[in-house]
Amino acid sequence: MNFNMNIPGLKDCQVIKVEERKGEILLYVEMERKPHLCPNCGQLIDKVHDYRWQKVQHLKWFERMTYIWYKRRRYACACGKRFSEKNPFVKRYQRTSIEWNQAVSVCAIKGKTFKEVGDVYGTSSTTIMRRFDQIAQTEIKQVESLPRVIAIDEYKGDTREGKYQLIIADGITKQPLDILPNRNKKTIKDYLQRHGHHVQVVIMDMSPSFKAAVRSALGNPVIVADRFHFCRYIYWGINRVRRRIQQQFHDYDRKKCKRKRYIFYKPQNTLTEND
Numbered sequence: 507m508n509f510n511m512n513i514p515g516l517k518d519c520q521v522i523k524v525e526e527r528k529g530e531i532l533l534y535v536e537m538e539r540k541p542h543l544c545p546n547c548g549q550l551i552d553k554v555h556d557y558r559w560q561k562v563q564h565l566k567w568f569e570r571m572t573y574i575w576y577k578r579r580r581y582a583c584a585c586g587k588r589f590s591e592k593n594p595f596v597k598r599y600q601r602t603s604i605e606w607n608q609a610v611s612v613c614a615i616k617g618k619t620f621k622e623v624g625d626v627y628g629t630s631s632t633t634i635m636r637r638f639d640q641i642a643q644t645e646i647k648q649v650e651s652l653p654r655v656i657a658i659d660e661y662k663g664d665t666r667e668g669k670y671q672l673i674i675a676d677g678i679t680k681q682p683l684d685i686l687p688n689r690n691k692k693t694i695k696d697y698l699q700r701h702g703h704h705v706q707v708v709i710m711d712m713s714p715s716f717k718a719a720v721r722s723a724l725g726n727p728v729i730v731a732d733r734f735h736f737c738r739y740i741y742w743g744i745n746r747v748r749r750r751i752q753q754q755f756h757d758y759d760r761k762k763c764k765r766k767r768y769i770f771y772k773p774q775n776t777l778t779e780n781d
């Protein structure tokens with residue numbers, strides 16, 4: 507079978523054969539033979555040196571793992587240089603196609619988890635993580651000096667360094683600035699000592715260990731408990747009181763009260779007569 511169907515990502519390629527084997531799709535592909543410029547001396551060359559088969563992982567086709575078996579042609583110049591032909595789908599020394607790389611890069615950022623993306627693209631979560639790190643490296647600028655107002659908070663990132671990471675943001679613009687690999691007191695302290703000379707206000711949750719770390723690194727900045735964490739403490743407090751009082755209720759009243767607990771969270775001016 508020899509067809510020149512335009513398969514996305516394989517434009518201008520000749521698909522020699524399509525095979526389905528053990529649930530995988532194999533696309534046998536070659537490029538049209540045409541004169542190439544020698545990268546060494548610039549002459550136009552048409553003399554074929556040899557062919558090498560190269561297996562390239564590609565995007566899934568019809569939900570099946572798909573590989574391109576590329577019959578890579580090499581040309582030989584009179585100057586002695588041997589070189590591979592140009593092709594639009596795989597870069598030198600790569601085992602995955604250009605389209606696969608692009609799709610994986612997008613999903614490494616936008617996907618839910620590294621594992622899930624790995625499953626979809628037929629690779630390991632470590633490969634996806636490595637992709638993510640490569641992209642992140644080019645995206646994240648090194649923080650030299652933190653702004654006057656910063657906000658710090660922990661979040662569950664589940665990285666190789668541990669379950670929790672620490673995010674540092676500009677407290678005014680709300681732009682994320684940096685991510686610390688863990689939430690250890692020493693990590694925070696060292697980081698703030700290095701970059702925090704201009705910091706005057708720190709917005710954060712109410713954990714005493716954070717507070718201690720911030721104090722020992724920055725002296726005496728204004729510490730602001732952020733609204734989210736502050737309110738959370740109040741909700742927790744209300745809940746404890748509600749539960750304690752409800753204990754003395756009859757079963758029926760207790761359940762009813764539990765179901766209506768949202769009333770306690772409503773602002774006073776939105777309460778109805780019924781509430």
Ligand SMILES: [Zn+2]
Nearest residue numbers: 544547583585
């Ligand atoms: Zn040459």
